[in-house]
Amino acid sequence: MRSVRNLYMIVIAVVAISLLAGGLAQWLDSGTEEGTRFAAYMQRVHVASACCIVGAVGVIWLGWYWLKLAGAITSIAKRLKADNIMVPRLRANDKPKASGNALIDELSEAVSGRLDGYSKLIGRLEEQINDLQIQIQLTQHQKGHIEAIIYSIHDAVIVIDEFDRLLMANEAAGRLFNFNSGDSQHKRISELIDEGKSEFTDFLRHSRQNKAQPTRKEIEFSKDEELKTYDCIVSCIYDEDRQVCGVVAVLHDITREKQIQQTKNDFVNHVCHELKTPLASISAYSEMLIDGEADDEQTQKEFYAVIQSQAQRLNRLIEDSLNISRIESGLIKVNKEPVSLTMMLEEQLHMIKSYAEEKNICLKDIGQCRIVFDQVYADKDMISQVIVNLLSNAVKYTPSGGSVKIEIEVDETVNIARLSVIDTGVGIPESEIDHVFDKFYRVSTNNRQAKGTGLGLTLVKQIIEKVHDGRVFVSSSQGVGSTFGFELPLATQRYRGTEVQRYREKQIINYQ
Amino acid sequence: MSRKKVLIVDDEIHIVHVVAIKLRNNDYDVISAENGAEAFKLACSEKPDIIVTDFQMPVMTGLELVEKIRQCDQIKDIPVIMLTARNFAIEDQQKEDLQISQCLSKPFSPKELLENIEDILYHKAVIDSRQ
Numbered sequence: 001m002r003s004v005r006n007l008y009m010i011v012i013a014v015v016a017i018s019l020l021a022g023g024l025a026q027w028l029d030s031g032t033e034e035g036t037r038f039a040a041y042m043q044r045v046h047v048a049s050a051c052c053i054v055g056a057v058g059v060i061w062l063g064w065y066w067l068k069l070a071g072a073i074t075s076i077a078k079r080l081k082a083d084n085i086m087v088p089r090l091r092a093n094d095k096p097k098a099s100g101n102a103l104i105d106e107l108s109e110a111v112s113g114r115l116d117g118y119s120k121l122i123g124r125l126e127e128q129i130n131d132l133q134i135q136i137q138l139t140q141h142q143k144g145h146i147e148a149i150i151y152s153i154h155d156a157v158i159v160i161d162e163f164d165r166l167l168m169a170n171e172a173a174g175r176l177f178n179f180n181s182g183d184s185q186h187k188r189i190s191e192l193i194d195e196g197k198s199e200f201t202d203f204l205r206h207s208r209q210n211k212a213q214p215t216r217k218e219i220e221f222s223k224d225e226e227l228k229t230y231d232c233i234v235s236c237i238y239d240e241d242r243q244v245c246g247v248v249a250v251l252h253d254i255t256r257e258k259q260i261q262q263t264k265n266d267f268v269n270h271v272c273h274e275l276k277t278p279l280a281s282i283s284a285y286s287e288m289l290i291d292g293e294a295d296d297e298q299t300q301k302e303f304y305a306v307i308q309s310q311a312q313r314l315n316r317l318i319e320d321s322l323n324i325s326r327i328e329s330g331l332i333k334v335n336k337e338p339v340s341l342t343m344m345l346e347e348q349l350h351m352i353k354s355y356a357e358e359k360n361i362c363l364k365d366i367g368q369c370r371i372v373f374d375q376v377y378a379d380k381d382m383i384s385q386v387i388v389n390l391l392s393n394a395v396k397y398t399p400s401g402g403s404v405k406i407e408i409e410v411d412e413t414v415n416i417a418r419l420s421v422i423d424t425g426v427g428i429p430e431s432e433i434d435h436v437f438d439k440f441y442r443v444s445t446n447n448r449q450a451k452g453t454g455l456g457l458t459l460v461k462q463i464i465e466k467v468h469d470g471r472v473f474v475s476s477s478q479g480v481g482s483t484f485g486f487e488l489p490l491a492t493q494r495y496r497g498t499e500v501q502r503y504r505e506k507q508i509i510n511y512q
Numbered sequence: 513m514s515r516k517k518v519l520i521v522d523d524e525i526h527i528v529h530v531v532a533i534k535l536r537n538n539d540y541d542v543i544s545a546e547n548g549a550e551a552f553k554l555a556c557s558e559k560p561d562i563i564v565t566d567f568q569m570p571v572m573t574g575l576e577l578v579e580k581i582r583q584c585d586q587i588k589d590i591p592v593i594m595l596t597a598r599n600f601a602i603e604d605q606q607k608e609d610l611q612i613s614q615c616l617s618k619p620f621s622p623k624e625l626l627e628n629i630e631d632i633l634y635h636k637a638v639i640d641s642r643q
Contacts, residue, residue, distance in 0.1 A: 273568065276597035276618045281526040283619035288530060291623065293537055306526050442570075 012062075013055030020051065077107040156230075156251040159237075162244060164189045164205060176223065176230075176251065197221055200232060200249075207234040208247045218254070228255045270440045274317055274453060278310035285310075313453070320455035324439070327462040334379045334467055338491045341375045341383070341417050342408055348387040349406070356395050356404065364405035375410070375417050377491040382463045389456040390421045390484050397482070398425035410490065416470075420485035427478035436474060437461040457484075464488070516633055517541040519560035521551040521577065522595065523569045531564065534622040535629070548572025552580050555587050561636075562629055567596035575602070578610045591632045595620060 147168075150157050156173035160166055165186050174181035179192045193201050199219050207215055214235040221228055230251040237246040285303045294300040326332035349363060356363050376383075394404040402424040409418045428436060428443050435441045440454035464470040464486045476482035518540050522528050532542040543558055545551035548565070549572040555563060563581070565574040572580075574594055582588050592611070594602065597618040607615060613632045616625060 273597040277524055280595075280597070280619035281524065281530065284527065284530040284622050287621055287623065288534065293533060293622075299533075306529075310526065 010055075010059065013051075013058060016058075017051040017055060073104070073107055077110050155253070156249075158189075158204075158249045158251075159246060160189050160204060160208075160249075161246045162208070164201075164208075166192060167246060173251070176221065200251075203232060204234060204247050204249055208236060208244055211236055211244050219251075228253055229258050230254065267439060271317075271321055274440060275314065278314045278317070281310040282307050282314070317453045317455065320453055320459055324455060324459055324462055327459075327466050332467070334382070336377050336379050336468075338377050339375065339380050339383070341419060341488070344380065344384055345387055345406060345408065345419065348384055348391060351388065352391045352395060355392065359395060359398070360400040361395055361398050362403040364403060375491060376468075376488040378468055378488060379463075382467060383488075386460045386463050386486065387419070389460050390419075390486075393456060393484065394421045394423035394425065394482075398423045402481075412490070415490045416487045417490055418485060418487045420483055422481065422483045424481040427480055427482055428474075428476040429478050433474060433476055437472065460484075460486070515539055515541050516561040517543065517558065518629065519551060519555055519558065519563045519565075520544045521546075521548065521563065521565035521569070521574065523547060523566065527566070527595070530622060531625065534626055538626055540629075548574060548577035548580070551577055552584075555581060555590065556584065559587060560590060562591050562593065562633060564593045564595065564625065564629070567594055567602070575606070575610070578612060582610060591636055593625070593628055593632070595625075 150168070151170045153170060154172060156176045157168075157170045158166070158173045159168040165188055166184050167186075169177075169179075169181040169184065171181055174184075177193045177197060184192055189201055189204065200221075203217055203219070214233060216231060216233045219230050219232050221230060231254045232249060232251050234247055234249045236244045237248060239245040285307050288294055289300065289303050294303050323332070353363060391404070391406075398404060404424075405422045407418075407420045407422065409420075410416075411418065432441075432443050436443065437457050437460070439458045441458075442454045461472050464472050468488055470486055470488040472484075472486045474482065474484050518535050520528050520531050520535075520542060521544070522531075523546050528544045532544060535542050543554060543560065545554050547569045551563070551565065552572070554560075563577075565577055567574040574596075578592050578594070581590060581592070591613040593614045593616060594607075594612050595616050595618055596602065602612070602615055606612075614628050616628065
């Protein structure tokens, strides 16, 4: 490389000196005064030596420049080769080549390797970018999906950050706390929730500050002018460093559950009270008998009679409670069949007749009631119990000399059969009439009139409305009398005829 | 010594009947009422030595009756025994405030009731004699 460089420089110098000498000779031969004077001057100078010195300086300068350039190229090549990330390393047995072409080749190879490396890197980066874009789309889709789930949850969901600012709230939360869940992000929760509901914000803050495990609390809020109870569950959100970076709260409306629980508690309390009352009599009279407090036979009989009647009362109470419970839970066995309401009424009237006569109460004849077979599709035993309850109540609360009238009407325009029991009894105060079908409810003013469990009319309502899709009704005027009754849907055409067939078969069997 | 008069208040006629027999057999005079309102009138007119009342009654409950009695100067010192089918119906504070001498849970023993009546009347007699 160096010899080529030197040769090149010598050639250049020789050419330059030849040109210079040629030019000078021509100028001297031209005969001009300046040329003559210059020639004389030049005769005193060693032209050849001067040219050699100039040429040598030029050669040295070019050589130095060439060397510098070659060093720079070598350095770049070495640096490219030394880069173990992008360029493949030279093999161990590769020897650096001394020639200029080899160096250029080496540089070219290194640059080419680097370009290949960059090309591969760009390819990989593009793949990664594509992957990331897919992941972003997937994440956005999942985020949208999760948000859709959270927004569609019936429970109120609120998420706040570590500075008590709202991150997310679904529509239920917006409705509960009266703010627009869409444009309330990053607002302070205390600004969004009014002071009347500060118990909730305090609970959130407390949970966040104490880094508490998921905690729950029952909080009462006034919503739509109604006091509602919410089961509030609060969980802290932790970042990678296990620091609390937010809180998520879920508020579930448990008002209905609380009401049911309260109703159950009331029911149990009531049942206990009602069971204890006859039990108290049984216990007290038994003790009196054991202690010999009833000394004569008449008193003893009286005590036994009380014990017996109270035991029966206890049994009725238990039976009625169980029946109501079975109907409410849907566990009661129902045997519906096409039956005649009129025939069932006749059967039950026959049973209640002696009780009415005992009380001197006139049961109005229902002879005008036309017997219609397959009138209603119902459970015969249950409807019979309903009729007995209504009839016995009417007789029970009607003073001696009064009357009880029974009517059956069929309204084919709306497909119903209606049975009404109309008495001339003590009646029910207007303020209490809405409660007569409630469990254990007994009209206070009539309480002394007759004994009862307070479950008879509840059972009537349950049987008619829950089991038979019918309707019960009551109207009353205190001191004048009451009308209790029910409506049942008429049996559909497909059931007509089956009861007649059964009735005929029964007649034939009786005849035989 | 004059016979002590007991007012029994209960809407359950059998309970009134059995308690009345027990007390009469043990030399007590017995008067009875079916509810609180009727009992208050009777208490004012008859001034019984002790009142045995049911807790839950129509028209006026046992608690309302006691509240009314404690507000009436003539009869405010009459001791009261409360019969209740609900064990937790009366809180201790309420019992103290209304000076209810004893609460007996149904079903109760007529013998136990008699013993309670005797104890309460004895203590009242001792206190009265000291005054």
